[in-house]
Amino acid sequence: MSERMSAIQTGPDSKALAKQFSSVRSFSERLVAHLAPEDLMVQSMPDASPAKWHLAHTTWFFETFLLAEFQPSYKAYDPAFRAVFNSYYKGVGKHPVRGMRGTFSRPTLDRVLAYRVHVNAAMERLIDSDLPESARTLIVLGLNHEQQHQELIVTDIKHAFWTQPLQPAFVESSDEESRSAPPLTWSAFDGGEVEIGHTGSGFSFDNEEPRHRVLLQPYKLANRLVTNREYLAFMQDGGYHRPELWLSDGWDTVNAQGWEAPFYWDRDGQQWRVFTAAGTKPVNLDEPVCHVSFYEADAYAHWANARLPLEAEWEHAAASQPIRGNFAESGRFHPTVAPSADAPQFYGDVWEWTASPYVGYPGFQPAAGLVGEYNGKFMCNQFVLRGGSCATPQSHIRASYRNFFPPQARWQFMGIRLAANAR
Amino acid sequence: MSERMSAIQTGPDSKALAKQFSSVRSFSERLVAHLAPEDLMVQSMPDASPAKWHLAHTTWFFETFLLAEFQPSYKAYDPAFRAVFNSYYKGVGKHPVRGMRGTFSRPTLDRVLAYRVHVNAAMERLIDSDLPESARTLIVLGLNHEQQHQELIVTDIKHAFWTQPLQPAFVESSDEESRSAPPLTWSAFDGGEVEIGHTGSGFSFDNEEPRHRVLLQPYKLANRLVTNREYLAFMQDGGYHRPELWLSDGWDTVNAQGWEAPFYWDRDGQQWRVFTAAGTKPVNLDEPVCHVSFYEADAYAHWANARLPLEAEWEHAAASQPIRGNFAESGRFHPTVAPSADAPQFYGDVWEWTASPYVGYPGFQPAAGLVGEYNGKFMCNQFVLRGGSCATPQSHIRASYRNFFPPQARWQFMGIRLAANAR
């Protein structure tokens, strides 16, 4: 799992597209090749899905939106799959209730893998044919879609393994990092009228468009992510017990759920431990805090006399930075200690909560056709996260990329970067 | 209930403040003077509160934040009320669970009215004394707070009366309006950098500040609210059964709740009827549609090939308009047919859903002290509404005023104004 790949692009070159197709598709299978079929079937909560379902649904995407549309002679692997592996596209028809995916013992993993082989072969023929540009665009969308599900495979298996009593590890344990996090410093930005949104000829999701100007006040951003040490100080200062630090909905959630620490943390006597992809281990105080909700990120920022960044502030600052960091390809699936004071850790490690509710940009138009259900219909009660995580494929991320989750979500690799007003 | 009052202001003039105090406080009592004590005790859902509770809680505000702080000799009417009538101020201490307010048979209405007399008398002495500016500001805040609860008294009694089987009327029925709604036309705006937020020396809530510049694209706004006739066309075109028109959360809500029409509507054979403050009557097709959620407003706008306005678009357009319209003082508590094509109906009638999630303005600081819990802690999972309604006191509203409710809320007087991009 050490490959590096540049961003997936559409273009006239069928060979390049075929290579990208093969590379992305095979990465999904490699992610779970060492696991048992039973591991790939667990759905530990309605928000998460079985890995087998992810493998099938990403294949369904190509079958439904490409092969069924552009390949008249295509014969479905199993016509029933059109409904079975539809996630939520109402335009495609009825689909199973999300929370029941863990009951799908059939098709078995063997058949899902055969389904992938069947669709891959047909897709290779399609890619090699004389395709309209719209189809090539959809293929690239399908690959980006699969990369999103690759990230979910990681986060959902982590949750599935944590849920069950034996709590197996997903990857072998790596050496502990012994370096210290650099001191927290601030970078100042002038603000003013800046441009955000996707630029250039590469792929982007519809929600990154149109590029447009926004007006920013002067601001500053922390040079690194908030660490476990800092977050623990918040906890020890009564952070989870002081209503004045929390949004009202957040305070209700803290009390209803009994939150006392980030997700996956538990206390063994005086020692805080954390469940990771490599099993349970003591919390490393220098690592970025991870698996916190928007509510916790916001409360921490209040406590620290700071705030979360606006997504435009983040993008404006990050756009000039190289896309380097700790991504899925490392196979570690755990955030790392910040490498140095001048490497701002914008990309990889953890998704960074922003203060921005997820809404459409001015002039936003959902993508045409069935895939128009991809992004726009979720623009409500979610907040934007930026920068990718240790479970994101590196070629999937860019400065304008907008991820989004409800404020109470914690099972993704989610962390905190502080911002503040500059004067 | 025909008084007109200019906006409540703080200032050096104790006489003026005393007059405003008396005017606002007595309006609360006049709103419900014709009802039985039992009517004032109903809590028909956790979101709504009994009118008696509103009468007591608004009084508690003055006792807790003014008399207890600035009047050392003040003797509480009943020390138990400090906890009993606290709504949600964690800084003041424990408070009853919101959904249990309908069980408070004690204090009886008689005692609550005596409590009001007791606090009013103490407040009059306080206002007449040598007060620090901060206290005068709090008094004006308390009066605006009471005006907000006056609106809730109307909407909550409407809900309480609709809930119970005999469905009594809150006001006497007035003559039916026979005029037609003017045709829908559009006003175009250039956009660019505009200023929004409170300006001038008058009172505003902390969430209207600081005034700041925002960058707007060219846009246009409808000259009047969406009517029942237009909304019925959406319904008859399958609006409630077409997932492609809805936000994902909205579609889930429509199906979970079985929504088929605006709240308070029901069908009597082929005829749609609506429960109003004056009882049930046939839907008047020329009136503005009312009691729709954000989800319905957004779906309607999609269906109409338009969108909801941003709050900055709305404020920029409305700021130049006089604050005239159909307010609580009319005692009608029901929206009216738009008077003419050139009266844009920005103020009164119905709160207008905007496309803007409720967040703090750049540089927002919650008010200092206990009242800091007033606004900021609700900045999550809510959308901004603008312009006031037929249940809002006229002196309470202004162009920069920001109301907010969760996207599924329907029991307030909430309606729709369309917006669109201009090119």
Next chain:
Amino acid sequence: MSERMSAIQTGPDSKALAKQFSSVRSFSERLVAHLAPEDLMVQSMPDASPAKWHLAHTTWFFETFLLAEFQPSYKAYDPAFRAVFNSYYKGVGKHPVRGMRGTFSRPTLDRVLAYRVHVNAAMERLIDSDLPESARTLIVLGLNHEQQHQELIVTDIKHAFWTQPLQPAFVESSDEESRSAPPLTWSAFDGGEVEIGHTGSGFSFDNEEPRHRVLLQPYKLANRLVTNREYLAFMQDGGYHRPELWLSDGWDTVNAQGWEAPFYWDRDGQQWRVFTAAGTKPVNLDEPVCHVSFYEADAYAHWANARLPLEAEWEHAAASQPIRGNFAESGRFHPTVAPSADAPQFYGDVWEWTASPYVGYPGFQPAAGLVGEYNGKFMCNQFVLRGGSCATPQSHIRASYRNFFPPQARWQFMGIRLAANAR
């Protein structure tokens, strides 16, 4: 409230029936005459009902089952009441959802009292007329029905007053009892074939019939109810924390509800206090334990190496005892310390949980007509209680009387008598 009345009987004597009618009906009003209209409107949980609703529903019974059936010229006080005050009789038509009764501000109490006057007058005329026996039987049923609701008025107001923050008292506090409970001794019974079920010519509910023979093993019963002192010993021995003492459903309920003591108990430091009809006071250790569920009664009996009595065991033992004790007429509404070792306290004070699920007797037939929904349809997931309580009118109870509640119910005056096998 000190009247004594002999059991309500049907018979040819219209004068006697009219007197009973007047006596029972007026007792309902006297129970709540000292309260505010708002007090009579509280519904503090779906299982309980507002006192105003009880006053109206008992009147509805006479209007629906007697006046509408046997008095052709009768003019309904308000035809809407037929639906509004129907509790659950599907044969009468649609009825409001039980949990919404607390929203009925209309009709106001004044109108409900006028409704009672209207129906009473018509009933007096009806009683004085030439009535078929079936109608006379229904009148007596209606009076017994009203007595059941008199008990519920007491238990539901107690709950309503406990729920609200000011926790008012329902009656004035009486002197504390200072006598000690007598020692617990056992009475042995041979068992064998015994008869249970209603006997004689007086009134009984359909569920007390037919009288029939049952076969009992030799058994013994405690001479008095379990006291607070004994129950506290169970608590201090870890009773609420030892799963082996509990039914599985009971253990789940204890943990889900966080039960640590009987209902209405709370701890003030080291001191257990109890909320009574006369307000909160320290637990009197000699009084019978009260407000315990079947689960608690059963767990206590296990802990005490005993069991709960079968209903046939109880009835066989109690049938020979005089119906004397602490009933609603005392106006105390609180159980008393057992008077002596030879007064077995079978009647009054607290309903006694039996080990018998509530099922129909062999050959049971529901009463004919609409009132057939009275008892039979509840014969599922409930347990039988015997003997009446301090909130039961004395003339309402008899040895064969079967009360029933789900095993988790606690808000009635419910207590424990121990039984055991004899050898």
Next chain:
Amino acid sequence: MSERMSAIQTGPDSKALAKQFSSVRSFSERLVAHLAPEDLMVQSMPDASPAKWHLAHTTWFFETFLLAEFQPSYKAYDPAFRAVFNSYYKGVGKHPVRGMRGTFSRPTLDRVLAYRVHVNAAMERLIDSDLPESARTLIVLGLNHEQQHQELIVTDIKHAFWTQPLQPAFVESSDEESRSAPPLTWSAFDGGEVEIGHTGSGFSFDNEEPRHRVLLQPYKLANRLVTNREYLAFMQDGGYHRPELWLSDGWDTVNAQGWEAPFYWDRDGQQWRVFTAAGTKPVNLDEPVCHVSFYEADAYAHWANARLPLEAEWEHAAASQPIRGNFAESGRFHPTVAPSADAPQFYGDVWEWTASPYVGYPGFQPAAGLVGEYNGKFMCNQFVLRGGSCATPQSHIRASYRNFFPPQARWQFMGIRLAANAR
């Protein structure tokens, strides 16, 4: 799966016990040998468990209650399993929440099968050793326990396969039965004092003891089970829409769940179909109706002017009948048409709901030790069923056998036999 085995018995013969042990244990594995590991992992509702869990839990029983207690040198296969595969024995310690069993991808099926081999080998040595009688009794209990889980394996896989979209079949389809059900006739019984409860030296569960006398009225029982044809007549007569036929809780359940037919039925146009172990097929009108709740059985009996039998009536009638019928060993897992008018179908096919709530017999004592949690703690809110089903191993059933389920349960093979009073 055609073996026949006589009832499992304890006794001095180690060889016989070893043979029974091997026979019962291997039957569990044969039941699911043709399925995929993923099939054995589905938990489609909290009431059901994955087949893999059943395989492990039945093994845990022997490890925990036999090997850990009587074999000092025994080394656990995996010490973690003691908690992981505990179902509900609080005396053994903490156990996972029931509804999460479907998340246990680990141990994989391979390891569970190895666990079985490990425990089987140790058990064979134990059986061959000089064992106290109490241990031999526990082994027989363990085998009966495993047979109960064999039935659950069948019913839970049926549910799991029905839940998932592809609805696979569990067994190959057999030929359709073409014979007609015999006419319904009645057998009369005198009643009087009869004995019920376990008799003889064979194994029984604690809840079948002590044998005791009960007094019965004269009664009659139908000569066969209610058929689909008869039940369909009830449906077509509005059975699911007539509240007067239902218990109050039943009526609420019908409406809350939207019941219109037995579980596993659905309508394909005018044709009723049913999901069976062999997949979906048209309803055979001559087969016994199956997968109905107690509520439906009781409502049907009311509609048919009959009632359900008491468990004592059933046992008294069935005790003289040979234990023959359609059991798990047939591998059909579906009820059959009644063979003839004089074969009363008491055993096998479907469990027969009785009118008797599940309570302890007079003098009932739970088994000593940890297994005392087996039966007694469930004696609340359940009804007794008699006779075994097409998923019950034949050697597991006897006349005194008491099964029990809550009145709303439907996923077991549950049906209806009518009873009536004789005069």
